[in-house]
Structures are given as structure tokens and as C-alpha cells.
Amino acid sequence: MKTRLSAIHPLTLISLGLLSPLFMQPTQALEGEVPLSSESIPLLSELPLIQDPPKVPALGEAAKYLPGQTPVHLVLRLGERRVYVYKGDEELASYPVAVGKEGWETPTGDFEVFNKEVDPVFLSLWTGNKIGPGPDNPLGPRWVGFWTDGKTQVGFHGTNNPDSIGHNVSHGCVRMFNKDVIALYEKVELGTRVIVEP
Structure with missing residues (x-):
């Protein structure tokens, strides 16, 4: 059976990035068909782990950086x-x-x-x-x-x-x-x- 992604705006899919496979649900195709297989979605266990994430220096008081909070x-x-x-x-x-x-x-x-x-x-x-x-x-x-x-x-x-x-x-x-x-x-x-x- 052919499936397609739910009717989600394309920009929403882009903004979800790597998390988008977690939110997509296969449905019956209404207009045009997009084949989807389990091999096109990586499992979390297959994603590379960052062993030593880079250290990011503290920015200090949030008020110094928030708009309107000079x-x-x-x-x-x-x-x-x-x-x-x-x-x-x-x-x-x-x-x-x-x-x-x-x-x-x-x-x-x-x-x-x-x-x-x-x-x-x-x-x-x-x-x-x-x-x-x-x-x-x-x-x-x-x-x-x-x-x-x-x-x-x-x-x-x-x-x-x-x-x-x-x-x-x-x-x-x-x-x-x-x-x-x-x-x-x-x-x-x-x-x-x-x-x-x-």
C-alpha cells in the first residue's frame, strides 16, 4: 500500500529537521503519492553520538542580550x-x-x-x-x-x-x-x- 505524509506545510517539515521522522504519520494518499519505507528514516540508535560536546562560554546576565532589556x-x-x-x-x-x-x-x-x-x-x-x-x-x-x-x-x-x-x-x-x-x-x-x- 502506498502512503504519503500528512498534510503538513513544507516549511514546517524543514523546520523540524532531524526530528521530522518522529512526527510523520503515514496516511492514505489523497493527491499524488510519496513512497515511504522504514529504510528512509534512521533510528535514533543509528545516529552518531557526540562524545565530547564543545564547551560554550557563559553569556552572563540574560538582560544584557534580550531585546528591550538593556x-x-x-x-x-x-x-x-x-x-x-x-x-x-x-x-x-x-x-x-x-x-x-x-x-x-x-x-x-x-x-x-x-x-x-x-x-x-x-x-x-x-x-x-x-x-x-x-x-x-x-x-x-x-x-x-x-x-x-x-x-x-x-x-x-x-x-x-x-x-x-x-x-x-x-x-x-x-x-x-x-x-x-x-x-x-x-x-x-x-x-x-x-x-x-x-
Whole structure:
């Protein structure tokens, strides 16, 4: 008895590639006949096995490659005392900041956000005193860390001294108005790129 493939669009057959024999069902020929024999379809056991498949390097975060998923990055311009939030080349926001004073300059370079905290606790490097969340906390309501030497950290944070914004007055950190650091905190995630320029 002569058989033919089910009425499947030719492009579908092509797209199925090697798997197409698994999905084809012989039927009575309605228009024209295509002979089909068991010898024209290889068995899975007859297909060659790949002993050592090639290693493919990891691509990293999917957001970097998916359309419409361009990651956000920050550009901190110390001379302008301003941080910019970008998605690709589009500027989403910018905020005025205070940066490191002479002898305590904010580090320049290419970094990543490695730490985020809501209501951080301030620990004085000089006295060891701790100040919990609240209006007296020099870190304000949010912390976004992007640099460390293993002992100290530098990051974006709020302030209990809003008059300092726009000046070189910190010990390396980047002070922001409390409302601005809350907004920045929501725009970044761990791994967000931070570029610090002179």
C-alpha cells in the first residue's frame, strides 16, 4: 500500500529537521503519492553520538542580550558632582551629589554595585560608635555600595546634612538627598555598572 505524509506545510517539515521522522504519520494518499519505507528514516540508535560536546562560554546576565532589556548603568562625574542614570544611551535621571574631599577622594574607575541596604547602620571608623536608622544617621535611608578595599566601602547614600550636597566634603562616599538615594536605589540592582569619572 502506498502512503504519503500528512498534510503538513513544507516549511514546517524543514523546520523540524532531524526530528521530522518522529512526527510523520503515514496516511492514505489523497493527491499524488510519496513512497515511504522504514529504510528512509534512521533510528535514533543509528545516529552518531557526540562524545565530547564543545564547551560554550557563559553569556552572563540574560538582560544584557534580550531585546528591550538593556541594563541600567550609572555614570558619576566627580567634577560636576552629579550622578547620571542611563539605560543604553538614554539618560533616565540625574541627581546632585557630594563627593570625597581632598585626601579622601572618591575612587575613579569602572565598578559594579555589590551591596544594597535599606535603613543602613552607620559605624564610625574613628570611634566605633553605631548609629541606627533614623534622622541622625549620616547614611540616610539607603546604601548602594560599589567599591571596597576589604575594610572600608564607598557607595551612594543619603545624608543627615543636606546642605553638603554639591560639595567635596565626604570621606570618599557619594552623598545624596534622601529622596534621590531612594529613587536611585530602586533603579539599580546588584551587578549594575558604576563608572566614576574625574
